Each structure stands twice: as C-alpha cells, then as structure tokens.
Amino acid sequence: MSFTLHGLAVSPGIAIGQVSLVSHATLEVAQYHVSERGIEAEVARFDAALAAVRLDLGALKLEAGVSPGAPAELSAFVDLHAMILSDPLLTEVPKRLIRERRCNAEWALVQQLGQITAQFDEIEDAYLRERQHDIVQVVERVVKVLLGHRRRIGKRGREEDLIIVAHDLSPADTIQFKQLNIAGFVTDLGGATSHTAIVARSLGIPAVVGLQHARALVEEDELVIVDGVRGVMIVGPDERVLEEYRLRKAQLELERSKLKRLKSARAVTLDGQEIELAVNIEMPQDIDKVKEVDAAGIGLFRTEFLFMNRDDLPGEDEQFEAYRSVVKALPGKPVTIRSLDLGADKTARSLREGGRVEPNPALGRRAIRFCLTEPQIFLAQLRAILRASHYGRVRLLVPMLAHAHEIAQTLVLLDQAKSELRDARVKFDERMEVGGMIEIPAAALALGPFLDKLDFLSIGTNDLTQYTLAIDRTDDAVAYLYDPLHPAVLRLVEMTIAAGRRAGIPVAVCGEMAGDPALTRLLLGMGLRQFSMNPAQLFEIKQRVMQSDCSVLRGRVQRLLRQDDPLRVFEQLAKMNAA
Numbered sequence: 001m002s003f004t005l006h007g008l009a010v011s012p013g014i015a016i017g018q019v020s021l022v023s024h025a026t027l028e029v030a031q032y033h034v035s036e037r038g039i040e041a042e043v044a045r046f047d048a049a050l051a052a053v054r055l056d057l058g059a060l061k062l063e064a065g066v067s068p069g070a071p072a073e074l075s076a077f078v079d080l081h082a083m084i085l086s087d088p089l090l091t092e093v094p095k096r097l098i099r100e101r102r103c104n105a106e107w108a109l110v111q112q113l114g115q116i117t118a119q120f121d122e123i124e125d126a127y128l129r130e131r132q133h134d135i136v137q138v139v140e141r142v143v144k145v146l147l148g149h150r151r152r153i154g155k156r157g158r159e160e161d162l163i164i165v166a167h168d169l170s171p172a173d174t175i176q177f178k179q180l181n182i183a184g185f186v187t188d189l190g191g192a193t194s195h196t197a198i199v200a201r202s203l204g205i206p207a208v209v210g211l212q213h214a215r216a217l218v219e220e221d222e223l224v225i226v227d228g229v230r231g232v233m234i235v236g237p238d239e240r241v242l243e244e245y246r247l248r249k250a251q252l253e254l255e256r257s258k259l260k261r262l263k264s265a266r267a268v269t270l271d272g273q274e275i276e277l278a279v280n281i282e283m284p285q286d287i288d289k290v291k292e293v294d295a296a297g298i299g300l301f302r303t304e305f306l307f308m309n310r311d312d313l314p315g316e317d318e319q320f321e322a323y324r325s326v327v328k329a330l331p332g333k334p335v336t337i338r339s340l341d342l343g344a345d346k347t348a349r350s351l352r353e354g355g356r357v358e359p360n361p362a363l364g365r366r367a368i369r370f371c372l373t374e375p376q377i378f379l380a381q382l383r384a385i386l387r388a389s390h391y392g393r394v395r396l397l398v399p400m401l402a403h404a405h406e407i408a409q410t411l412v413l414l415d416q417a418k419s420e421l422r423d424a425r426v427k428f429d430e431r432m433e434v435g436g437m438i439e440i441p442a443a444a445l446a447l448g449p450f451l452d453k454l455d456f457l458s459i460g461t462n463d464l465t466q467y468t469l470a471i472d473r474t475d476d477a478v479a480y481l482y483d484p485l486h487p488a489v490l491r492l493v494e495m496t497i498a499a500g501r502r503a504g505i506p507v508a509v510c511g512e513m514a515g516d517p518a519l520t521r522l523l524l525g526m527g528l529r530q531f532s533m534n535p536a537q538l539f540e541i542k543q544r545v546m547q548s549d550c551s552v553l554r555g556r557v558q559r560l561l562r563q564d565d566p567l568r569v570f571e572q573l574a575k576m577n578a579a
C-alpha cells in the first residue's frame with residue numbers, strides 16, 4: 001500500500017531508496033550491512049566490547065570494595081549489571097542477528113534490547129519492571145564501547161540508496177552521515193533551522209523533518225521517496241509515481257550541474273556591487289566542498305562539531321591542527337573561526353557527563369556563556385585559533401554575546417592567551433580580527449559596545465529568529481511559528497546592517513537566511529554585502545545576486561520594512577522576487 005507523509009522540507013533534492021530504521025531514544029545507532037567476509041570480525045568486535053565492559057565493571061567493583069566512602073549499594077549494583085551482562089539474551093542473540101541479517105553489532109544489540117524491553121512492559125511487578133533501566137544502562141555501556149570503535153560504511157553497494165528514518169536525530173548523529181553514504185533522511189521531530197537540518201543541507205542530502213509518525217509507520221528496507229523540496233515522504237510508491245520522481249530527480253540534478261558553470265563568475269549585481277559569498281563549515285573535511293564552489297572564504301566555522309561524538313575533549317594541539325589545515329587549504333582567503341557554541345541541541349558527551357552542559361538550555365549557559373565559565377577550555381581554544389592565525393587570514397567570531405561585560409571578558413581572555421603564546425615564543429597574528437555574532441535581540445538593539453570593541457559582526461538569523469519570536473528552533477510543534485520574515489526579525493537585521501555601515505564595521509549574515517535564494521534580494525536591499533551559507537547553496541545565491549539591482553531594491557525593501565503585517569511582507573517580497 002502506498003501512502004504519503006507530510007513534514008517540513010529542510011534540505012532540497014529527491015532521494016529514492018530503501019529505509020534504514022534508526023532506533024529510538026538514547027540508543028540511536030545507524031544500521032549498516034556487513035559483507036559476508038566481515039561477519040566473523042563483526043562478531044569478534046561485539047565480543048571485545050562485552051569483554052571491555054566486563055573489565056570496567058570488575059574495576060568498579062574493586063573500587064567499591066576498597067574505597068571507604070563508596071555507598072554500600074554500589075557493590076550490589078555492579079553485581080547486578082555483571083549478571084545482566086552475562087545473560088545469553090544479550091550476549092548470544094545479537095550475534096545470531098549479526099550473522100543472520102549481516103548487520104553491525106551495535107544495531108543488532110539495540111534491536112535485541114527493543115525485544116527485551118517490550119516484554120518488560122508487560123510485567124505487573126513494579127520492582128521487576130524497573131529492572132529494565134538497568135538493562136538499558138548495561139546496553140548503553142556496550143554500545144558506547146562499540147561506537148568508540150565504529151567502522152565506516154564503505155562507498156559502495158546498497159548504502160548508496162539508504163534512507164535513514166529516525167524518531168529524532170541529534171546534530172552529533174547527523175554529522176556522522178558525512179562519513180557514510182546516505183541518500184536522504186527523515187525524522188519525526190525537528191525544526192527547519194535545527195542543527196540537524198543545517199547539517200543535512202551542508203551534506204547536500206534531501207531531508208524532511210517533523211513527519212510525526214514516520215518511524216512507526218515504515219518498515220525496514222521499504223522503498224520510499226524523500227522529496228526535500230515539497231517536504232513529503234512517499235512510502236511504497238507505485239511505478240507511475242516512481243517514474244515521475246526519477247524524472248524530477250534527473251531534472252534537479254541537471255539544473256544543479258548547470259549552476260556549476262557559475263563557479264568562475266564574479267558575484268556582482270547588475271548595478272556593479274561586488275558581493276562576498278562565503279561559506280559555513282562544520283568540520284575540516286568540508287574543505288573540498290568549499291573549493292568546489294570557489295567560495296570567497298569561510299564566514300563561519302562551527303567548531304563545536306569537533307567536540308562531538310567523542311568521550312574526551314579535543315586538546316589545544318588537536319584543535320590547532322584542525323584549524324591550520326583549513327587555513328592552509330585557503331591561502332589568502334579569510335577563515336572565520338567561531339569559538340565554541342555548545343549547548344541547546346549541540347552537546348558534547350564529555351561535558352554532558354560532567355554536568356557541565358545541561359540538556360537543552362536554549363536560554364541557558366550555552367556558547368560564550370559556557371566558555372566564560374570554563375576559562376581553561378576557552379583559553380585552550382583561543383590559543384589554538386591564534387596559533388592557526390600565523391598560517392593565513394584567521395578571524396575569531398564569538399557567539400551569543402548580549403552584554404558589554406561579556407565582550408570585555410572575552411577580550412581579556414584573548415589577551416591572556418596571546419601573552420601565554422608570546423611567553424612560549426609561539427607565533428600568531430597580533431592583529432587577528434575579532435567579531436561578534438548578533439543573534440540575541442538585545443545585542444541588535446544595543447549595538448554600541450559591539451561597534452566600539454569589535455572588528456566585524458555576523459548576524460546569526462537562526463538564533464535571532466528563535467529568540468525574537470520565542471520559538472525553539474528544534475521543536476516541530478511550534479515550527480509553523482518560526483518565521484524569519486516576521487517584521488520584528490527583519491527590522492533587527494536591517495538595523496544591524498545599517499548601524500554597521502554607519503560605523504564602518506563590516507556586517508555579514510551567516511544564518512540560514514543567507515543561503516535562501518528567496519531572501520537574497522531582500523538582504524541586498526537592506527544593504528547586506530557579505531553572505532555566508534552552506535556550500536551547496538552558493539551557486540544559486542550567486543545567480544540571484546547577478547540578476548539583482550541594489551539601486552532598485554533599496555527603496556522597495558524600505559517600504560517592505562514598514563509593514564507590520566507578515567502577509568503583506570510576504571506579498572511584497574514575492575513581487576520583488578518576480579520582477
């Protein structure tokens with residue numbers, strides 16, 4: 001039976017492929033197929049993970065025995081977990097699944113956990129029912145070890161047509177798709193500018209989020225179409241629909257490849273305004289995509305992704321190598337490295353477990369607030385960025401600033417990092433520029449300290465929209481209210497651009513608005529001359545720039561900004577885009 005599910009289109013394109021279900025809850029792991037020859041190695045990897053957890057538990061038990069302060073229950077708790085770990089339901093059945101289904105060990109284990117916990121739900125005895133938490137914890141331990149040694153899906157075979165279907169995916173899960181060959185993905189939850197959606201766009205793979213019940217309604221290996229333009233997933237399409245979509249897919253690919261011809265064209269408007277089109281990246285590996293589109297530079301390097309999917313923190317040297325590799329790959333071009341923006345939907349395992357980043361504090365201690373309360377982590381990153389500045393044109397960008405004292409404290413710590421490097425006779429660019437993100441309404445409304453103390457500004461329209469409208473950008477339940485075209489958001493963007501121009505401080509936009517061709521003319525009319533976006537969007541934006549005339553747009557945008565009714569804003573924008 002064929003049916004269609006509707007959600008939010010977050011990454012354009014069309015994917016046709018087979019479903020790979022990703023498990024729900026904390027234990028979301030990807031499934032991949034293991035070749036016939038690799039099966040015994042996969043089983044051995046599973047056994048090694050079990051052995052590692054047994055060793056860990058043994059060490060814990062020893063500690064509980066010798067440490068005078070250890071609670072009495074600890075020893076019993078460790079015994080219980082060791083007992084669970086030796087149950088054939090957890091040790092043998094997953095191995096059977098690996099062999100029968102030729103799947104990866106972590107997926108087999110999580111599937112088996114699903115079976116076990118479903119049986120627990122039926123148990124009447126509350127004490128026994130509660131024991132399922134212990135089983136989940138034991139499985140989590142094993143999965144953690146397995147993920148630490150995760151192998152990558154190769155570039156061949158069935159994986160080319162894999163469509164990931166998940167209840168929810170964190171940005172940390174999604175970034176791992178960069179190493180895998182995923183054709184598309186859909187999730188039940190999520191908003192259009194959640195980092196999961198942003199990562200999907202940067203991967204250039206079609207994605208639809210907020211489908212509500214997709215995870216429950218589709219089956220493993222089922223054939224589906226993901227339409228990332230219209231925001232739908234078609235399950236079990238018939239031959240006629242398939243044919244139509246194959247055609248549309250081919251057309252989209254043709255249009256995309258035609259746009260590649262713009263690579264060497266200059267981004268200049270009809271009235272001769274030179275526009276800077278830079279890109280946003282998450283990982284040093286993204287540099288190939290940056291070169292493919294010949295971007296003017298990097299307008300936003302989201303360094304927090306270096307901190308994800310690992311149990312430790314990247315040290316100063318490791319960070320330095322990562323930043324330097326990007327800088328050296330783009331000689332002469334600016335590389336804007338943003339200091340750590342952890343928090344909200346972006347979390348690092350190593351910090352979460354220490355209780356240092358609370359879950360989902362969109363209004364909490366994220367980004368610069370976190371860095372200023374963890375000066376050692378911040379200083380290590382500042383030194384790494386400064387060291388990389390010796391190799392090219394590095395600029396430091398600080399997220400989530402709202403208060404003058406946050407700017408002042410950041411600059412004090414930067415001075416400290418500089419003097420530490422000077423003392424160690426390590427070279428860096430003494431004049432490295434420092435900029436601030438304007439993504440909190442308070443910052444846009446009280447720009448004085450930003451203009452006085454910083455060298456450049458970059459407007460983060462994703463968060464600016466979230467905080468202006470009080471809409472959690474990751475929450476699909478309120479996604480219909482998330483509107484970057486709300487007059488209040490537009491006025492804050494325009495005010496920031498105008499104030500920067502008056503003060504002679506360059507202003508860029510690095511939020512998702514910059515990569516939306518429907519908004520290019522609007523931003524040009526506001527006076528914006530620096531855009532930073534996902535590399536996949538650059539050619540389309542360049543085409544739009546080349547078809548626009550800033551001298552005409554200015555007056556039109558001023559009129560549009562006077563509208564209080566979002567519907568009128570939308571109408572005027574549509575007219576402006578049609579002209």
Ligand code: PEP
Pocket residue numbers: 198300302341439459460461462463464510511512
């Ligand atoms: C933004 O908020 O617009 C932005 C570019 O930063 P991020 O999406 O990483 O929060």
Ligand code: MG
Pocket residue numbers: 399439460462463
């Ligand atoms: Mg932001």
